[in-house]
Amino acid sequence: MEEQYGRERSGGYVTNRAARLFIRALERRLVNGSAGQMPVFLALSDGAAYTQTELARHAGVEQPTMANTLQRMERDELIARTPDPDDRRSSRVSLTKLGRRRAADAMEAALAVNAVGLGVLSATERDSFFALLHRVIAALEADGQP
């Protein structure tokens, strides 16, 4: 018998559902700030300054997506851009004082959300969870390439 295609056995459905629940759980814990800023906070919170392209690659999103996110974060005075002296096309992005505060809050919230979502799994199961997801991610990334 053919495998019945159902929502509950669809990798796309379950990962999408889990991802949206993670995002909502995070945003409930953040009065100001939203989930798309997390990878930027993660990259910059140690004081480093990256270019937009580096941040996009680091976050695993396309460049225009990161451009929009940085525009909002600049509007909200979470980041600052300083022109790159060696390349006039480029800026180095770094956190403002406010940005560092928000980054610390966001990091704490992310830990709490992970505790809720993954806390129902044993340490061994958590390892399996990440290992399986990483393999699925690798397979899908390979599918996108020529």
Added chain:
Amino acid sequence: MEEQYGRERSGGYVTNRAARLFIRALERRLVNGSAGQMPVFLALSDGAAYTQTELARHAGVEQPTMANTLQRMERDELIARTPDPDDRRSSRVSLTKLGRRRAADAMEAALAVNAVGLGVLSATERDSFFALLHRVIAALEADGQP
């Protein structure tokens, strides 16, 4: 580029990344049509007619999200709405002939994407994958409730 430990051990990051890769893999295989329509196709492809609220619940999205999706699908003549004779607030949504064709295409594409993404896992690992994700989803759903 060295891996950032935090990102790779964040449930939100990995599920979000996997979900977006599933969506992109699906949409590459669909010339017309996009991923948000999948749950509607899935619910209606057996000829059933549901209300908007039922579809939203079935898809696991909020009502305004489904309202937008149905509006686009109606614009593209994939669905039709017939007024509910018993409740003048409500309509029953069903697939048009074009919608049924697109639903069949989408279902086939979804199976192909699952084969790519989950094909790297053994049957046992696939079972673990879904079981673990369902438990994480349940934990996060519980977090949202009072």
Added chain:
DNA sequence: CGTGATTGCATAGCACACTATGAATTTGGA
């Protein structure tokens, strides 16, 4: 029977993701 609560849907406004495209700058090769 009426009225307050609930339900079904629409709309507004935002965040964030994508593709496609273009402008400016830098790089590299003939």
Added chain:
DNA sequence: TCCAAATTCATAGTGTGCTATGCAATCACG
């Protein structure tokens, strides 16, 4: 040197998701 290719970023347009809110219809109960 000089011009074509590559790189960096911005912008336009669309889809999908959310919360907040409002209106109309239905329901429930005193």
